[in-house]
Each structure stands twice: as C-alpha cells, then as structure tokens.
Amino acid sequence: MIHVTHITKSFGGIQAVRDVSFLCEPGTILGLIGPNGSGKSTLVNVLTGMLPKDRGLIRIPGGFGRTFQDVYVWEHMTVLEHILLMTQQRSLMGSLLEFRIDDGPARLILQRVGLSQYADTHAKQLSYGQRKLPEIGRAIATGAPNFFFDEPFAGLFPEMIERVKNIIREEKARGASIVLIEHDMSVIRELCDRIIVLDAGVVIGEGKVEEVLANDRVIEAYLGE
Amino acid sequence: MEYIIHLLIIASIYSSLAISLNLLVGFTGILSVTHAAFYGIGAYATAISMKTLGFSFLASVGFGMLITLGFALLVGFVLSRVRGDYYALGSFGFNVIVYSILLNWDALTKGPLGIFAIPRPTIAGFTFTSNFSFLLLTILVCLLLVVISYYITRSSFGRVLKAIRDDELILAPFGYTASYFKLAIFSIAALMASLCGALYATYISFIDPSSFSLNESIFILTIIILGGLASIRGSIIGAMVLVLLPEALRFVGLPNEIAAQLRVVLYGVALVYLMYARPSGLFGKYSP
Numbered sequence: 001m002i003h004v005t006h007i008t009k010s011f012g013g014i015q016a017v018r019d020v021s022f023l024c025e026p027g028t029i030l031g032l033i034g035p036n037g038s039g040k041s042t043l044v045n046v047l048t049g050m051l052p053k054d055r056g057l058i059r060i061p062g063g064f065g066r067t068f069q070d071v072y073v074w075e076h077m078t079v080l081e082h083i084l085l086m087t088q089q090r091s092l093m094g095s096l097l098e099f100r101i102d103d104g105p106a107r108l109i110l111q112r113v114g115l116s117q118y119a120d121t122h123a124k125q126l127s128y129g130q131r132k133l134p135e136i137g138r139a140i141a142t143g144a145p146n147f148f149f150d151e152p153f154a155g156l157f158p159e160m161i162e163r164v165k166n167i168i169r170e171e172k173a174r175g176a177s178i179v180l181i182e183h184d185m186s187v188i189r190e191l192c193d194r195i196i197v198l199d200a201g202v203v204i205g206e207g208k209v210e211e212v213l214a215n216d217r218v219i220e221a222y223l224g225e
Numbered sequence: 226m227e228y229i230i231h232l233l234i235i236a237s238i239y240s241s242l243a244i245s246l247n248l249l250v251g252f253t254g255i256l257s258v259t260h261a262a263f264y265g266i267g268a269y270a271t272a273i274s275m276k277t278l279g280f281s282f283l284a285s286v287g288f289g290m291l292i293t294l295g296f297a298l299l300v301g302f303v304l305s306r307v308r309g310d311y312y313a314l315g316s317f318g319f320n321v322i323v324y325s326i327l328l329n330w331d332a333l334t335k336g337p338l339g340i341f342a343i344p345r346p347t348i349a350g351f352t353f354t355s356n357f358s359f360l361l362l363t364i365l366v367c368l369l370l371v372v373i374s375y376y377i378t379r380s381s382f383g384r385v386l387k388a389i390r391d392d393e394l395i396l397a398p399f400g401y402t403a404s405y406f407k408l409a410i411f412s413i414a415a416l417m418a419s420l421c422g423a424l425y426a427t428y429i430s431f432i433d434p435s436s437f438s439l440n441e442s443i444f445i446l447t448i449i450i451l452g453g454l455a456s457i458r459g460s461i462i463g464a465m466v467l468v469l470l471p472e473a474l475r476f477v478g479l480p481n482e483i484a485a486q487l488r489v490v491l492y493g494v495a496l497v498y499l500m501y502a503r504p505s506g507l508f509g510k511y512s513p
Contacts, residue, residue, distance in 0.1 A: 048398045066398055074391035076511055081384055085399070088381040092405045095381035142399065 001026055002047070002064075002146050002177045007056035009039075009046050009201075016042045018201045020056075024177040026145065029168065031192035031209065032181045035221065039201035040181045041069045044148045047179075064146040065139030069181070071131045071155075075124035082123065082134040083109050086141035106141065112170075113137040114163050129155040136164055140171060147171060150181045165191065185213070197221070230356045234428055236468040237363035238421050243448040243460035244370045245417030250446065251454035251511055252378050253410050254390030256309070258442045259300070259316035262323035263415040265437025266293050267422025269327060272340045272432055282346035286423045290416050296323075297415035298408065305407040308393070320439050327434035339433030346427045359428055366424060367461070370417055374457050377413070386410055390511070451499055453509030462507055470495060 002024040009017040017039045024030040032040050045051040047058055048066050065086075074082060083106035089095045110116045113133045118126065123134055136152055149168065153161050168191060172178055182188050188195060188209060195212050197205035199221040205212040212218055242264060249255045270289030274280040280288060304315045327334050334340070346353050346362065353359045377383050385406050388396055393403040426432050444467070452463020471492050479487050505511070 050394070050398055063400065064398075068395075072392060072395045074388050074395070076391050077384075077387055081387070084381075085384055085388055088384065090400050092382070092402075092409055095385055096377075096409075098381040099376060099379065101381060138399075 001059070001061060002030075002179060003057075003059040004047060005057045007043065007046060007058070008054045009042060009051065010054055016201050017046060017198075020198070020201075020203055022196050022203070022206065024146075024179055026177050027172060027175045028193045029172055029178040029180055029191050031188045031195035032179055032198065033183070033185075033188060033195055034198035038198040040198055041150055042201075043198065044150055044179065044181065048148060060146050062145040063142065064148060065142035065144045066148040067132070067135040067139050067150050067152050069150040069154075071128065071135065073123040073126075073131050073134055076122060078120050078122055079110065079115050079126070079134050079137075080106055080119040082138050083141045086138055086143075109137045109141045112140070112167060114160065129157060129160065132156055132164075133160070136167060140167065145176050147176055147178045148181075149178065151183065152180075153182065153184065153187060189213075227356060230360050232469060232472055234356065234360050234363050236465050237360065237367050238425055238428070239445070239448060239464040239468055240461040241363070241367045241370050241421045241424075242418055242445050243452065243464045244367070244374050244457055245414045245421070246445050247449045247452075247455065247457065247460045248374055248377065248386075248410055248417075249414045250449055251456065251509075252383065252390065253386040253407065255407060255411070256313040257304075257316040257411070257414075258313055258439065258446060259320040259323075260414070260418050260445050261437045261439070261441035262320045263293050263297065263418035264422040264425070264441065264445075265323060265327055265432075265434070266296060267419030268426040268432050268437065269334055269340070269422070270419070271423035272343045272426045273333065275344060275427075276340065276342070282344075282348060282423075282427065286420060289423055290419045293415050293419035294412060297412040301408040301411035301415075305404040305411065317439065320442050324434055324438050327437060334434070337433060339431055340426075341431040343426050343430045343432070345430070353427075363424055363428075366420060370420075371457055371461075373413075373417075377410075378455075378457075382406070382409075447496070449506075451496065451506055453506030455511035456506070456508040459506055459508030459510075466507075 005021040007017055007020045008015065020043060022030065034040050042051065046053045048064060080103065084101060084103060087106050088101050089098045107116065107119065110119055113136055115133050115137065123131060132152060132155060139147055152164055156164065168178060168180070180192060192209055194207060195209050196203055197212060197218045204221055205215045205218040242260060246257070246260045249257045267289040270292045271285040274285040274288045275282065300319050304312050307315060328336055353362050385401060389403050389406060396403050448463040448467050449460055451467060453459025474491055
C-alpha cells in the first residue's frame with residue numbers, strides 16, 4: 001500500500017508539488033500523468049526519499065522498488081551486480097560478513113527482464129533502451145510490495161515494451177501497489193486501474209481512467225485542447 | 226645484497242600503502258590525499274609508545290591503530306558527508322594539519338629533529354634484527370593486506386563500494402546509507418596505513434615529519450594511478466616500479482655531474498609516457 005497525504009514540496013519560491021494526497025491499494029496500478037514539468041517525477045522523488053518533503057505524510061509499509069525517469073545505472077558494474085545489490089545483505093556489517101551469495105534468484109530476475117545473456121556485461125556497454133531493463137530488474141529484485149515506475153517504457157523496443165508490461169502485470173497479480181508514470185495514454189488505459197492527473201504540482205483529476213480522461217479540466221491542462 | 230633487500234623492504238611497505246589507498250580511490254572512487262597522515266600517526270604512535278612508554282612492538286602497533294581509528298572516524302565522519310572535489314580538499318587539509326602537528330609539537334614528536342633509535346620489532350621472542358628477516362615481515366604484512374583487500378572487494382560490502390564509486394545517490398532509495406560505507410572503508414584503509422607506519426618506523430629506526438607530508442600522500446596516489454585503479458596487483462607493481470625505477474636509473478651510465486638531475490627528468494618522462502600509453506594504469510580495472 002502507498003498512502004500519501006498533503007505532500008508539499010517547494011524549490012525556493014516555486015511550489016513543485018502542492019498538497020497531493022492519494023492511496024494506491026495492494027494489487028492495483030495507479031497511473032500518475034500530467035504535462036511535462038507538472039511535478040510527477042518530483043513527487044516520486046519526494047515519496048522515495050531522494051528529495052526531502054516540506055510537508056505531508058508518507059506511508060509505504062514494506063518498502064519499495066523504483067525506476068528513474070532518466071536512466072540511472074552503475075555504469076562500471078555488470079548487469080548481474082545490479083540485481084545482486086538488491087538481493088544481498090544491505091546493512092554495513094551484514095554485507096561485510098557476506099562473501100558468497102547465491103546468484104540464482106538474481107539470474108531468474110535477469111531472465112524475466114530478458115537480460116540473461118548480458119549478465120556479465122557492464123551497464124555502460126548496453127544501449128540506452130537496454131539500460132532501462134537493469135533498472136526494472138533492480139526494482140523488482142527488491143521484493144518490495146510497492147513500486148514506482150517512472151516512464152519505464154521510454155526508449156524500449158516494442159518486444160521489450162510487451163515484456164515490461166507483463167512484468168508490471170505480474171507484480172500487480174502478486175499483490176503489489178504500483179504507481180506508474182507514463183505519457184502514452186494507450187499504455188495507461190491498458191494497465192492502470194485508476195489515475196491521478198497533476199498540473200503545476202496540483203491534483204486536477206483523480207479516479208477511473210476513462211472518467212478522468214474525459215474531464216474537461218484534464219483535457220485542457222494535459223492535452224491543451 | 227643488503228641494498229637490494231633494503232629496496233625490497235621499502236617497495237613492500239609502499240605496496241601495502243598502495244593496496245590500502247586503492248580500496249578508497251580505486252574501489253570506492255573516493256579521492257583521498259591524506260594517506261600519509263595515517264601512515265605518520267601509525268609511525269609516531271609506535272615510535273613513542275615503544276621508546277617512551279616501553280610497549281612491546283605488537284602493543285605499540287595496536288596502540289597506533291587505536292589512535293588512528295579515532296582520527297579516521299572523526300575525519301571520515303566529516304568527509305563522508307561530501308563528495309568529489311570537496312572530499313579531496315578536506316582530506317588534503319587533514320594531511321596538512323597532521324604534518325603541522327608532527328612538525329611543531331616538540332614535546333611529543335621532537336619536531337623537525339625527529340625520533341631516533343627506534344628499536345626493531347620483537348614478536349614471540351624473535352627480534353627482526355637482520356634486514357632479511359624484516360623483509361619477510363613486510364612481505365607477510367603485504368600478503369595479509371592483499372587477502373583482506375581481496376575479501377573486502379569481493380564481498381557484498383565491496384559491491385556497495387563499487388556502486389558508491391559509480392553513483393552513490395542511486396543507493397539511497399534502496400535502503401543503503403552510503404556515508405556509513407564510506408566511513409567504514411576510510412577507517413579500514415587508515416588502519417592499514419597505520420600498520421605500514423609502524424613497520425617503517427621500526428625499520429628505518431628514525432622518523433621525522435618530512436616522511437609524512439602531503440608529497441608522500443601524492444606519491445602513494447601516483448603509485449595506484451600508475452599501477453591501476455581498483456587493482457590489487459596494480460598497487461604492488463606500481464609500488465615496485467616507482468620505488469625501483471629511480472634506483473635502476475643509477476646504473477644507466479649518466480655523466481656524474483648531471484646524473485642526479487637527469488635521473489629525475491628521466492623518471493618524470495617515464496611516468497608521462499606510461500600515463501600516455503596506458504591511461505588506466507598498468508593493470509587498471511577502472512577508468513573514471
């Protein structure tokens with residue numbers, strides 16, 4: 001479950017996110033949409049602790065996995081190492097005492113994201129689109145019950161898009177709460193149970209996909225019509 | 226023969242220093258130029274505790290490492306909260322402070338006069354009086370540091386260090402506190418340098434602040450850049466090359482009147498050429 005209430009975030013005098021609240025239930029996908037610069041990624045960065053919030057409450061029991069709008073991989077590490085970092089001990093002492101680690105679960109995840117043959121390849125040697133895949137693998141390898149996928153389909157080949165859609169559906173079926181940022185409305189219609197629409201950091205629409213997309217204010221803000 | 230053994234002892238000590246610094250610079254991507262400070266703290270703590278307090282060699286090494294750990298935690302705590310150039314500048318400042326203390330706290334360190342007649346180590350009743358036995362001791366310590374470094378870099382902890390090197394900001398959302406890991410590896414490297422200081426002090430039997438200046442930190446940094454970042458083997462080869470090359474140049478038959486100056490020039494040319502031919506170092510596994 002991802003439950004946030006009254007989240008506000010400012011940069012200097014500019015309010016990037018203003019009083020945003022939503023609930024993403026287990027086993028559902030919540031689409032987070034809005035025009036460029038509407039505050040979607042800022043909101044996700046606040047919710048995942050990469051930016052400090054000004055105000056509001058965040059409840060994400062069980063932790064989360066996430067991907068980033070811009071590709072963030074560890075370029076000099078292999079694809080397998082990206083996944084192992086999520087399946088290994090994460091505490092200082094725990095990791096220091098762990099010399100050997102079973103890489104079986106990590107390799108299974110590489111299979112799911114279609115990167116088995118690239119296990120020992122450094123991330124910097126992957127194409128831009130391929131670099132999205134270790135990110136997605138890294139997110140699901142956390143085993144967390146909550147996910148934030150920030151434009152996970154950008155730059156992917158069509159067959160990869162289908163693979164990632166399936167992964168998201170599988171995680172949903174597993175009971176995960178998923179927040180999906182996406183610009184492609186056909187993907188939003190296909191995957192999401194509900195959506196919220198941000199414009200200039202403010203929620204201007206929330207509810208079932210088709211109802212919200214038919215809302216005049218949303219059409220005006222998001223589609224500029 | 227004694228000359229060669231002496232060179233090998235010095236090269237072994239520098240290999241150990243380079244291995245420890247490579248954990249920080251090569252494997253974690255932290256540009257630290259303060260390694261000579263911890264090397265010096267270890268040397269002085271060992272010398273003072275053996276000569277003034279009458280400690281045994283091992284107790285002195287332990288004492289030196291304890292003091293080093295205190296300083297490493299304090300300095301590392303401050304530095305682990307910054308990145309990149311700021312980290313390098315902060316570590317630079319610490320080396321200057323330690324050097325100034327060694328130079329000016331006459332009552333404790335004897336200032337520029339240094340401390341002399343430091344006894345050779347005695348372990349389990351055996352005194353390492355001969356240079357050959359001391360060489361075996363330095364090689365043993367070097368091997369110990371190789372094993373520890375091998376373990377660290379291949380453990381799950383080492384994987385986190387590599388991630389910090391590439392981009393520590395991405396670690397935070399996944400439950401890692403990068404500053405803890407940076408502080409831990411900084412302290413481990415400092416403890417290793419302290420051990421090297423103890424060896425150096427008891428081998429040379431005389432120490433003064435000039436052996437632990439910023440130049441020394443830069444020399445150790447040069448060793449690992451030349452040998453190769455993130456490479457244990459490169460640390461050792463780099464130390465061998467930089468310690469032995471100037472000595473080898475003594476035998477190339479340069480005219481006596483310009484030999485000393487020309488050796489320095491040739492040494493510099495060789496370094497520039499090596500960096501040009503192999504920018505990632507002789508055995509480098511990481512090139513920023």
